[in-house]
Amino acid sequence: MTVLRTMWGKAVVVRIRARPVFVLGTVLAYLSLVALPRALALDPDRRISQYAHTAWRVRDGVFAGAPTAITQTTDGYVWIGTVGGLLRFDGVRFVRWTPPTGEHLPATAVFSLLGAADGSLWIGTSGGLAQWKNGNLLNFPETAGRVNSIYEDREGTIWMARSRTRAGAVCKVTASVAKCYAPKDGVPPYAGTLTGDNSGYLWIGTSTALVRWKPGSSTSYELPGLKSNAALGGVMALAAAPDGSVWTGIANSGRGLGLQQRVNGTWRTLTTTALDSSTLNVYGLWLDRHNALWIGTQGNGIYRVHDGKVERFRSADGLSSDTAESF
Template sequence: MKLVGRGCQAEAHGFGIDIGGGRKVGFGHGTSAPGSGRTSVATRPVGPGHAVGTRDRRCLHCNTLSPAAPTVRATLTACLRIVLVPLLALAALAVPARAATRDFYFERIGSERGLTQSSVGAIAQDSLGFIWVGTQGGLHRYDGERYRVYRHDPEDAASLPDSFVTALAADERPVLWIGTYSQYVAQLDLRTGRIRRYVDSTPDRRADRQVLALLAERDAVWVATVAGLDRLDAATGTRRRVFAPPAPYRPGQPNPQLLRDRAGHLWYATAAGLFVVDSKAPARVGDASAAYSLHEDRQGRLWLGGEHGLERVRDGRRVPVWLGDAPGAPAQVRAIVQAPDGRLWLSVYPHGLRRFDPSTGAVAALREDHAVVGGLPEDSFNTLLVDRGGMLWLGGQFRGAAVGDPHGA
């Protein structure tokens, strides 16, 4: 095994160790390779090693003078010292470089793909497989390459009623339901591209037209607005107010969420608490602490995210499960999804993501990281989605949408 180099100047990109057979393992430029995201040193072929001249006994690369044959060994020693010192220095630098590694690779799907605005309020996957992203600047359909954008056009009655999209829900007909900031609900027929507005059936009050959450079912759509919860008949366009929470929605609060569980119960998570809505009067479950997110996992367990962490809903009670990274630490859970491996992903707004293992209680934190390619793009996520292929989609407040493999890179 012999040390080889591109010169005694020991440039960071030009030396390595010859391990025989023409193969050289070298230290090169530090890289953060797309797809690995890990800071590394390149392993690329390097130049020839030192050669001592026969005429004046100088190193042919560094011009070190070797005045006499007996001093050739000293000359080589000097050359090696020039090479080895930077080698050791780079080896030392490689230790803190490990701090720049990452376990997950997230690809931003933003303006370079056609996203017109970077505050994402909703993400959904339709029955055809397309991903839909709702922002304050329009509705976007992502086909794996580019976004197609749908906006309100005041000259076109067949366009969206409002470009500010606040909620999305897909059903199997195939139809996409779109909740808006000021003009209630629209329905997009995915086969024909036709948009049907449900604006005319709404009252004039803004609170009744500002949509916060949607749940699409076979014959109706549940619509949570600032004023309360409506049931909208998809065929007739008739809406009926079902419930108004005891505490009104305030601007800046997380949007409420709706979920129909396997047992048929309709759950309504609001800043005034968690409610179950059935044929009788809606009833609060547990105390009046805020409820922001809901998820029923594959085992049928109902998970709840609130102001102070993650909870389970069981036997009519709210049972705390995870109360933050430390006592008193912020733990506002705005979104919950389950990855194919059974672990839950939580948006802990505005403090990044947490991966929670229900079987062990282990929690892993992911925070915004721009030091490596593929790091988490921000810490403030309004919505999460695991698509049918098992990929994790993130809807950020500031930097648009991103997608990654929840199993890790």
């Protein structure tokens, strides 16, 4: 299942067959192409506008608060995090999740989710990280802060990026033991997102830079256009490509901003007859199994880039909102 969410006003979850795509924000929208057989990923030769669209909205009473995160676990359930708690979706109905008696999440507001390979659900809240597995809830008080992003590497280690703390942006969980890294270890004091590459490095997005890090090695790549952006949005989304490059989505538009690709030590803007990626305010990125890059923007809908072809889908084409936060 593929996920894209929108927020800051209108929010949507969109599901596309085959496989489903969800778009999330204050609306949950669902896209489906019934005639298309189920497959491992969306066919890049199908136009996004070919998919039907259904939406569930906050104003319809579906959610207690604006949706902020979405994922799918190996049992098939879709989980939706909101500022008012966590919901589970079985394809038909939404059910509010409640922890076992006497237990609780670190905080009510959920800002990130990850369905892990072992079937567990990782829940990032405004107060720290938790794991829900086999009916058991485990909190990690060492991770206190707002958990903005969760990533699982090839060894099954869970990594997270956090803010609302200056104790260090990165924490990891191995065998149910959490360890957080401080600025003295080479990580930034806080971060909005992170992902990993095939070389074992983490890429960490901050308000002013992109940091390539692993224990014992840290390199910061400053973005000149974000020099005065400390403590603001900055780098919002990352996607590591198989060729070693890293797509970097930036909330700010302008020269050297928007969507940038870090390739062999240099920054590149995606420029085609259909798109100048520096003009975008990018909130979400996702690289699918066909190596198609999905771009979620503020105010400009979504883009899909594959083999040099750029496709755009926005409210004028049927999308529930022109702001897409993540996939």
